[in-house]
Amino acid sequence: MRILSSGSRGLLVELEDTMPLVAAITKARPDFLEDFVPGARTVLLTAQANRFVDQMRSWLEAIPMEGGNQPPGGKGRQQEPPVDVPVTYDGEDLPRVAKLIGITVAAFVELHTSVIHTVAFCGFSPGFPYMTGLPESLWLPRLTTPRTRVPGGSVAIAGCYSGIYPRNSPGGWHLIGRTEMMMWCSDRKQPALLTPGTRVRFQPR
Amino acid sequence: MTPRSIIITAAVMQATVQDRGRSGYAHLGVGGSGAVDLRQYQLANRLVGNADGAPAIEYLAVGPPLVFEARGNLSMATAGATGGVTINERSYWSHQEIAVADGSRVRIDASMSGMYRYIAFRGGLAAAQTLGSVSTDLLSGLGEAPLTPGRRLPIGQDQRHYRPVDTVPLAAPREIVRLQITPGPRDDWFESLKPLLDHPYIVSERSNRIGLRLVGPPLKRCVGGELPSEGISAGAIQVPPDGLPIVFLADHPVTGGYPVAAVVEEGDLGFAAQARIGHLVSFVL
Numbered sequence: 001m002r003i004l005s006s007g008s009r010g011l012l013v014e015l016e017d018t019m020p021l022v023a024a025i026t027k028a029r030p031d032f033l034e035d036f037v038p039g040a041r042t043v044l045l046t047a048q049a050n051r052f053v054d055q056m057r058s059w060l061e062a063i064p065m066e067g068g069n070q071p072p073g074g075k076g077r078q079q080e081p082p083v084d085v086p087v088t089y090d091g092e093d094l095p096r097v098a099k100l101i102g103i104t105v106a107a108f109v110e111l112h113t114s115v116i117h118t119v120a121f122c123g124f125s126p127g128f129p130y131m132t133g134l135p136e137s138l139w140l141p142r143l144t145t146p147r148t149r150v151p152g153g154s155v156a157i158a159g160c161y162s163g164i165y166p167r168n169s170p171g172g173w174h175l176i177g178r179t180e181m182m183m184w185c186s187d188r189k190q191p192a193l194l195t196p197g198t199r200v201r202f203q204p205r
Numbered sequence: 206m207t208p209r210s211i212i213i214t215a216a217v218m219q220a221t222v223q224d225r226g227r228s229g230y231a232h233l234g235v236g237g238s239g240a241v242d243l244r245q246y247q248l249a250n251r252l253v254g255n256a257d258g259a260p261a262i263e264y265l266a267v268g269p270p271l272v273f274e275a276r277g278n279l280s281m282a283t284a285g286a287t288g289g290v291t292i293n294e295r296s297y298w299s300h301q302e303i304a305v306a307d308g309s310r311v312r313i314d315a316s317m318s319g320m321y322r323y324i325a326f327r328g329g330l331a332a333a334q335t336l337g338s339v340s341t342d343l344l345s346g347l348g349e350a351p352l353t354p355g356r357r358l359p360i361g362q363d364q365r366h367y368r369p370v371d372t373v374p375l376a377a378p379r380e381i382v383r384l385q386i387t388p389g390p391r392d393d394w395f396e397s398l399k400p401l402l403d404h405p406y407i408v409s410e411r412s413n414r415i416g417l418r419l420v421g422p423p424l425k426r427c428v429g430g431e432l433p434s435e436g437i438s439a440g441a442i443q444v445p446p447d448g449l450p451i452v453f454l455a456d457h458p459v460t461g462g463y464p465v466a467a468v469v470e471e472g473d474l475g476f477a478a479q480a481r482i483g484h485l486v487s488f489v490l
Binding site: 004005006007008009012022034035036037040041042044122123125128186191195 | 335433436438439458460
């Protein structure tokens, strides 16, 4: 764990696995914390005010370390059952994606639905989940020319991630299918359906 | 009694409803948003006696003026970029409380001194909150829709939280906007931050509420490859592959894939937002 400064209220924590720290923050939600943003290999913590930054650093340093220099606490979250997301695998890019990888569409669907995905972080737009767990054989670079409009509900892949577009937006990921589950609703008590740490299982339909 | 309101009557480049913005939802991908120049937004509210945080209009004071009609007797003030205010052909100036009679036609002019003008009404705008804020987030589309002709904005209950202020001292606009920075978190991805500190940068016309885009000496990377996406602080100076810095403002994305060389002090972000296209910005440690 390495702690870097990000402005006068922020600390950027570098970790191999961010999940245990995300779980610890979600559980404790300390008063000094205004916001936190998990990334691929970091978690950014923002204090309510400059004067709380030292307290925030001490809190981070006091989290007991386990093997691999990782804070504990991720286990509780992992025991929650995964969220089942029904997907119609008819994405515009799916035939091309399968061809690029050198497998059939059916084999792609089999691979994508056979693993548990985990939301590593949200970004790009409210409620857009970056999910890890994609088998390495399915990793592809982003589209060279992003689409100006991707329909909300599109299930897509890029790099080591699967994602779901919560609303119509531009996008540079490969579209493999769509879901009718509502990823984002500002009026809901929990506006995002899938939050960092949530485990996801895609179900073909 | 009909509720008091204003009705927008002409199209502008950009006018939005703003307050202090959102917090507590960044981990879901929701940015802070809020007024780009918080100090001047706060001042506009203070001039009409509102509590801090009352919704006000943020008008990008470039191009056509913001024109609206008053329904009911109102009290208003503008802060931020300076410029004229005309009510029924009579001229006023910014940074003072002005009484607006029912039926008046109000024109807020574009500015020569800055980019954003704040228009606050006693009682505040009565606008709907999304995740604790009314603010229009132009990146995510959350919050109140940007203002277009025909839009009616109700004014809240008339109550004074502060005594009125008669005069506000105004600093003359600076030739060069100076922004204080803290290096990092990814300063070690660059050969040196010297270009940033040695030369002023020119404000590009591609600047907006998301970020202040600058043109000047590029920063040279010493670490190759891509940075895995990570959280971005307000005021972050992100450096894309062309080496030209972008200072992230209110509507910045919560995560980004380019290294952040340094972060501008939050107290200076209003000055950054108000820097006009073609003007100079310099960074100091």
